[in-house]
Amino acid sequence: MSEHKDHADVKIHPPVLTFIFIFLAYLTNWLIPLQFSMQWLRYLGFAIAIIGFLLPFFAIREFMKAKTTVNPHGSVSNIISSGIFRLSRNPIYVGFVLMLIGFPLYSGTYWGLILSPVLIICFNKLVIEHEEAYLEKKFGEQYTNYKSRVRRWL
Secondary structure: OOOOOOOOOOOOOHHHHHHHHHHHHHHHHHHOOOEOOOHHHHHHHHHHHHHHHHHHHHHHHHHHHHOOOOOOOOOOOOOOOOHHHHOOOOHHHHHHHHHHHHHHHHHOEOHHHHHHHHHHHHHHHHHHHHHHHHHHHHHOHHHHHHHHHOOOOO
16 A cells, blocks of 8 residues: 655755764865865854854744745745745855855865865755656646746756
């Protein structure tokens, strides 16, 4: 008997994927150092990491206002198109990518920046495509209209 799942079939929990990549950035830097000493770049990394850390909070606030789940394995009750979701369909993931770029830059290495395109590809294939398929199936035209107005990333 087939059971209907009312959630996206994401392949890995997004924060776990992000932490794996942050770990990889530091591990790769330990194995193949790619460091710099420019202080201004460290400050830039710190600013990028802070922005990356704040974006998920702005997004979660919108989830709370809409009374729906932020959990990609949970049942979504609404399409959120207000607040930060007017700029990006995935502001939490944008924040995670910014953290991957920012924390290693702050530590003096380029590896987070180098690995960020790979993280974006992983998010697209392992998480976002599954979430979008679920939302399109559940909300139909309401979601496709939103999708046509707002970019996936930025």
